[in-house]
Amino acid sequence: MAAAPWLPPAVAAQAAGTAPLLHALFQDHAVLQRDQPLRVWGLAPPGQTVQVELAGKRASARADGDGRWEATLPALKAGGPYTLSAAAGQARQTVADVLVGDVWLCSGQSNMELQVWRSLDARAEIAGAGNDRIRLLAVPQVSGVAPQATFSTPVQWRAVDPESVRDFSAACYFFARELQKTVDVPMGLINAAWGGSRIEAWIGAPALRTLGRYAGELDILERYAAEPMDAVGDWGRFWQRWWSGRPAVAAGDTPWDADQGSQWRAAPEQLGAWERWGVPELAAFDGMVWYRTGVTLSAAQAAQGAVLALGPADEIDMTWVNGQGVGSTYGAGGGREYRLPAGLLREGRNEVVVNVLDTYRDGGLSGPASQHALHLADGSSVPLEAQWQYRIVPAEVGSPPRAPWQSAAGLSTLYNGMIAPLGRYGLRGALWYQGESNTGEPELYADLLRTLRRDWRERFGAGLPLLVVQLANYGARPSAPTESGWAQLREAQRQVATEDSDTGLVVAIDIGDAYDIHPTNKQELGRRLARAARHVAYGQALPASGPVPLAAGRNGEAVVVSFGDVEGALVAYGAPGPIGFELCGEAAGSCHYAQAQVWHNRVTLQAPDAHQATRVRYCWGDSPTCTLFDANGDGPGMPAGPFQIPLSPMPYDDHAR
Known part of the structure; x- marks a missing residue:
């Protein structure tokens, strides 16, 4: 059949029967999200009815004037493999070996991009990789000045084996491998990461405009x-x-x-x-x-x-x-x-x-x-x-503005080129490991992270679980209390995670590398991400991360910080009390290290000027020394993450929890 000359190129190819009906995400070995209606879409001749079928379920849709169509199949339980088919007129496409399970988007900058071959014990990890129930898809690294409907180069779903896993995100893969031990369903992993990228590049332009400060740059874009x-x-x-x-x-x-x-x-x-x-x-x-x-x-x-x-x-x-x-x-x-x-x-x-x-x-x-x-x-x-x-x-x-069309440092460019092509593909949740490139402006990060979370939920679904990796330690250890853009950004990550029950914070302050901004122990990071997912996405009764501060108040001449989410008891390693606590006044430069002592789920702080303190900081700095963990006897304890909290004006209540 000859293609009508007025059709767009992709649709003209479709009419000639030379192009696939289904979007590039729907191909052999794909994983579709279980327990939610399944959106399937693609291109067909305008006005053509498209029939789709999966696991005995059918749906149809009519292509619009631009040839775009979308159909919704009923939700399915985890299972497979299935065959997904689409038919429009004489054109037909069949996709084989499709699994239904949980799909996770893994995004961020270089620590999410870092490949398995660069991780700890990489040779053994690659040689031993083999799991047909974990499927991998790498999004091409492409930026765009406007949202893209599909990928600029071919993509491919691949089952885990030594060849496919070698260049895939280590954090993403080790997360799924660990999670599958307790959530026994197929896992689909979509990696969309770009080293050195700023968070602004991953947020859509309409969402960025709501912040007010980027209007001029977005107009130029x-x-x-x-x-x-x-x-x-x-x-x-x-x-x-x-x-x-x-x-x-x-x-x-x-x-x-x-x-x-x-x-x-x-x-x-x-x-x-x-x-x-x-x-x-x-x-x-x-x-x-x-x-x-x-x-x-x-x-x-x-x-x-x-x-x-x-x-x-x-x-x-x-x-x-x-x-x-x-x-x-x-x-x-x-x-x-x-x-x-x-x-x-x-x-x-x-x-x-x-x-x-x-x-x-x-x-x-x-x-x-x-x-x-x-x-x-x-x-x-x-x-x-x-x-x-x-x-x-x-x-x-100061730091100058970045041209809004720049790939990893621009505005909405990676959203346009790497997130928009995912359409509204069904997800179980998203992993976010980014922030190193924004430490020069940490005061802006909390609003940007909230905006990214809201923007992605508008695309992929309300309440989308978001797992945020707090920045790991990197750089020289401080010998005195110091101001730190890295610490401020970690605090922004903590605050944004704390305010939303569908967001989990993953502490990494003890598994970084003072000499390498790309720590290689992504296995432990994957274990912690899986733990956070079990709490946030699957509702399991375990803390998402390690001990978290609840409140700080005065007790005579001392300050007492109470903690929640403690498994077993608080412990301090390497010294009689935990290292890394500071008592601070209102002004910058007013912080002093404090002597700390653990008592049950509390830490008591003492310092000569404790009566002047208005806030408590812990584990503050680019690469601080911090030794407070919990321990329940069943495995490695979890660290208490960095934080800053104000002192309550009321005296400490010994019975408060």
Whole structure:
């Protein structure tokens, strides 16, 4: 049958019988969510009736004007394997070996992405992997400036075996393997994770707009989808307004204009990581550095279309030519290519200015000089001047806004490219391990996490269980009470989990690695995630995590903190009392370590200035030492997680629980 010429390409292929009827999620070896109506969807010729059948249950739907259809099958108990079929006219598709069980979405940044081959005891774990009742699906790492209806590259459900599990998320796999010991049903795991991603990238644009603070960036993102070059210019002006509005920036300081101020210094010709330049201020610098150079053009060259090519920048650049923003990209792995607007170049010298932001390890614009050039429309190239200059941005200027179209650091980009293609696929719950990339702005995280939770529940179902992994310990141990963006973000995670009965917090403060932001003990993390799921998603009578603070109050000259969710009793390891408690006043910098003593399910704190305390902190810092656990004699105890709570104005009630 010839395809009608007015049909969209996918629908035209469908009409010709060359494309599948079912969405890419519905394929051999898939797992569908038990005990809830089963939504099935795909594409068919407009107006065509589609019949679907699974396990003897049938449903039908009519394709709309764009060829989209969705049918709902009755709920099924766990079981299988089954065959799922769809038929429309002469077209038919059959999907085999379909199981019905529990489906979990595993999302976040690199600690959720980290593969089994990088985990503890990886060789044995991979060699021993084999479970046909756990199925894996990896979502392609694709960002989008608008929500995508399906995946940009093929996906595949695969049963667990040494080949399939090797590159799959370790945290996600070990979670399901542990959970299946007590929840004996097939498990489907969907991994949608991207290393280095910020939480804003995983939230849909309408949900982000409800927060108010992202309206300007989201407006530019909408324009970028239609007119990217114009939107880039808008973004350059947005970024410049941010810079000029910073209290630490002097009036009239506009580095993108390549002013001739005295702050500029000569950069090494080979560029590369600024930590290796031999400049003391840059030896361990995470922040922003300005770069500038130029390129001289003839009138004929300046009149041509051109692309500015730069080498890789670690990790985010904002680039100007002749004072106009021309591009911004996230990611250290590849070079930059920015198409320049007509009329921007001029005869003579043209100024090129690049601001590079680095937040982790090495930073800077890569060399050699030959990587940086203008590629002209006639096929010729003009190298940029080899001698670059630089100036360091003081830390008090703060962290700049990210271009909203950036992949892992943008707004809604990963939601559009990796969550939206999942449609409204049935889920039992979601795992969320993310936050490291937001520790520079921890005060925003609680509202963002609430927004993500609400947004995903609107898509996948009200009350969707969400298991949040609290950030693990990483970095140098503190020798005195300190302020910490990592600790503040952990507290935001704790508060958001505490306020919602369908959210579980998984404490990981004792299983991190001070020297590696990617701890390898994902087996224990999987065990704790499974425990939280048993409580939150399956209603089993066990605490979701370890001991949690209930209240703090005065008892004479001491402060007493009471705990709940204690299995057995509280114990302190390595010292007569637990380490890591602080008593604090209202002001920043007012915290002091306290001597702590365990008594039943309480911890008594004493310090010389305890009478001035208004709040208690525990396990505070990037990588704190904390030794309070519970122990019931049946296995490893669970740690009490980091927290900050106010002191009650009332005296401590010895009988309170």
